[in-house]
Amino acid sequence: MIRQKQKTSARTFYADALLLSYLRALKKEQTKDELRFGQAYQIAYESKDADRVFILLPKRLYPAIPAERRPLLCVHPTGIPYAHENVRYALYRLGLNSHSFRHTHATRLIESGAKPVDVAARLGHADATITQNLYAHDTDDMQQETARIFERFVDNGCM
DSSP states (O other): OOOOSSGGGOOOOOOOHHHHHHHHHHHHHHHHHHHHHGGGOEEEEEESSSSSOEEEEETTOOOSSSEEEOOOSSBOTTSOBOOHHHHHHHHHHTTOOHHHHHHHHHHHHHHTTOOHHHHHHHHTOSSHHHHHHHTOOOOHHHHHHHHHHHHHHHHTTOO
16 A cells, blocks of 8 residues: 655656656566466556555456556566565665655756756655755765856956
């Protein structure tokens, strides 16, 4: 079962061609796995009446309640989702956690010149202050860029 922390957690964001290509390739692999495992392939369904209720059923069975198929990303070749604990442990062994990607994503966006308010919207934050305080880490590249900005300022005779 997956629950959103808040109603605002569900949002639309733009994705680049590389990410979309990767997701399409992943979907293609899952389709191959579904054909390979046939009736043994597990399918996740989401109830239309409840908020984020997942039902895993063998491919040959269909849910008795109104539900629609829910595409999932992190699944075994048999369609069963990877257990959260297993994913968490694998990340832990690499010195990461599930928020490591969020931190890196936000930091790299800001480092590359994205406006904090836009990064905040992408992360689902109500305002950019939260994003700046929690996720925007002062990297070496950012410090060098700040030095270059100051150098241009001085070179233009503004001091």
